[in-house]
Amino acid sequence: MMNITAPAMPVTMHTDVLGMIGNTPVVDVSNLSPNPNVRILAKMEMQNPFGSVKDRIAKSMIEAAEADGRLQPGQTIIEPSSGNTGIALAAIAQLRGYPIKIMMPTSVSIERRQMLEIFGAEIILTPGEEGSNGAVSRATALAAEHPEWYFPYQYANDANPRAHFEGTGPEIVRDVPDITHFVAGLGTSGTLMGTGTFLKQYNPNIQVIAVEPPLGERVEGLRNIGEGYIPPVFENWNGYDLLDRKRVVRPRESIEWTRRLVSECGIFAGISAGAALAGAAKVASEIESGTIVFIVCDGGWKYLSTGAYTDDLDVAEANAEKIIYF
Template identity: 45%
Template sequence: MHHADILHAIGDTPLVELRHLSPRPDVHLFAKLEGRNPTGSIKDRIVREMVVQAQRDGRLAPGDRIIEASTGNTGIALAMVGRALGYPVRIVIPENVYPEIPRCLAAYGAEITYVPSQLGVKKAIDVARTIAADEGWFMLDQFSDPVNIRAHYEGTGPEILAAVPHVDLFVAGLGTAGTLMGVGRRLKETNPQTRVIAVEPHPGYQVHGLKSLADGFLPPLLDYDVLDGKILVRGGHAFRGAAQLIQRESIFGGVSSGAVLHGALKAIERLPRGNVVLIFADSGWKYLATNMWTQPPAEHEEDQLDDVIWW
């Protein structure tokens, strides 16, 4: 397939059935492999749409500079889009991100500003907003821009429905909430009985790419009316899930993909039949330093205490 440029290669990612991980013959698991986007993550979708919309609105003009807070994928996506469109990019990230992330940002030519690890993404957002206000940078603000939702409502959701017209259960990680809101709304318009499940870290646990509401992070884009429940996971669940993916399905998924797999398998324990769609937000190459595919952490008793919350 021919594309005019790298930005036109975003989206239309494959939907792959996980035949070896389904617990029952009548339960069909389908994974949307967002790692097939140009920078290896789902964030390419939202960054392209937010930047293009800002250009249309006149908020972003030639010669402007773009800043954003990120823990990895959005920053890399913005560095790629900025390079393609000619905008200098600055990314504010916590110091404890995986080592592949700043290397990739540097490869695209992005400027990097670090915040102390213990202050996390909330501090990164504050710093990015301060720099934007004081130094005249345009802030993308993935956490508040409704175009984040629209990118999935108009893109990811229809792609899923074109492949699986009837979806019984949709499972995705909770970060900015853009994927859950955009895809969830689109699926529920087609089938109001579709259940939308968020995968979220347990309070006090870190799972890269996901955010815990109980730890004080409330995404402005989150609408509880779209959600039907959530699964709480720990880092060990995510690592073991990623190992399962590569061992059982030969899929090289990232940390959040492992978490979503774990959450989905928990959510379908009592599902007798149906179509279940999972979002695997990125591929595994950004996490090579973890060895999680070949040396996943041992399963401890506390890791068996999953929380499944329905409403």
Template identity: 90%
Template sequence: MTSPPGVAGPPMPNMLHEDVLSMIGNTPLVDVSNLSPNPNVRILAKMEMQNPFGSVKDRIAKNMIETAEADGRLQPGQTILEPSSGNTGIALAAIAGIKGNPIKIMMPDSVSIERRQMLAIFGAEIILTPGPEGSNGAVARAKALAAKHPEWYFPYQYANDANPRAHFEGTGPEIVRDAPEITHFVAGLGTSGTLMGTGTFLKQHDPTIQVIAVEPPLGERVEGLRNIGDGYIPPVFENWNGYELLDRKRVVRPRESIEWTRRLVNECGIFAGISAGAAMAGAAKLASQIDFGTIVFIVCDGGWKYLSTGAYTDDLDVAEANAESIIYF
């Protein structure tokens, strides 16, 4: 589809890339309207698993590193430190390896083994933090360590403007280019960068487009998501006026996330991570509550990094119980 008047949009992808970093972005949309409970509501999946390092976080990792290089905060050979439960760490490690920067990733010891393996493959030093502290604990410990080592570069995705900016300049324009009829955008609340950047672009393009956040119930864990009432509100969310930007929030429980992840696999052939199931659950709930429209939601990553968790093959009750002890994202 061509861009609507007044929206240039990103360039269409080329078949020949100058390097792997130029493959980041321009991910396809896939129609999964067969999962829509309303025949008058179309549902489209933005396939961020197609990025070269496997997730939507490829976008922000590239932008944070290249922005820091451009303004002099990151020098050749300088060590990078970042808290991550997986996807951002993997993308940062891959890009740091290409550019020759050592990198240390702080993560809870309750993440899936595949995440640790990927970080090791890309050469990251993994610093484990106590699993019961979750992602918030890893963030707090990383901030303390960064304060002791000002000579390291600390991207800090939760407060880095290059995080939402990557989506404002890339993800949002791509969606408008490929689905100009969009009426609703659904994504999970993690660092909030995807929602803030993409949502801001969409609202500027068409103020009638609604932006919906998917979050777990307070005190419960859903892969890749956070409830902003859990004691930590990402600075990105506040800096990009998150409370004003969001039209509504949808609560999705762990069991629902796993059920819809399995439906994506079984009925659409999309082998996605659990956060995609959560976003799809939110999109389905929304579709049942509106008369008509086109919903776009984010498939953050693929399911191959979560095989060891049993989320796809275990009895549903067992998989739900595992979600309380394993950090999938």
């Protein structure tokens, strides 16, 4: 008989796949820091079971709606999404027996549409030239016509930032107690608002920084709050007071830093991770010392068809104005 020794660290047993959401690892990518006195750490949200940070809010929104009776067995769910929230909602809806309709622009990558189909969602396509905002407005109108459906509306749903206040923030403090700066992209703003609020309560000196595109420059999925639609979540969680600063990141920088994550750290991440990393690098170059945590929102496999990782950089940059990467 062979001598078999049990692993030193036990493997966690979950009752279902939803137990795998959260508790994502942190990876040191300080080799990319422009300042040797500043550590840069990646919070690997791509490790969630359905592939992105949005797994957290999808679970939170559905469970909150079930708890207060807004979502009943067999009720149809409708939500606008550029992909990640829709994928997570569809996966959980399939597990819980809810029909689901996802409204998304034609400008998303084919992989995201395929994932929605795999999880049984009905996809309602909206004009790509209208971008994410167009999908939101059309879904809002359709939901008003069908009050019998449940409309999570991630942009205004308190369960969105609450998921990060109760999960992402505490995990970062647990794993990186010496954090000095937190950097994330500004989309629905839930990640920044929930995580940032928790971090500020832990230590008011922690800086919370949003990454946004230049004013007037289109980077689909990444929001500049200086123009257009401001998510209610941002205002409800006192975003203007919470944010310490914003850093502008252009499409080319996002793609360049995403490629560096792959080539120099072995992290095959989505383009939003490159944007957040570019912002983190800007912050690192401006401070004397510190520890920066940024969010790796999702993995790169959902964007392979776009050529963002393999095309000539000029071509990839041009595509960023018509493909929703975030």
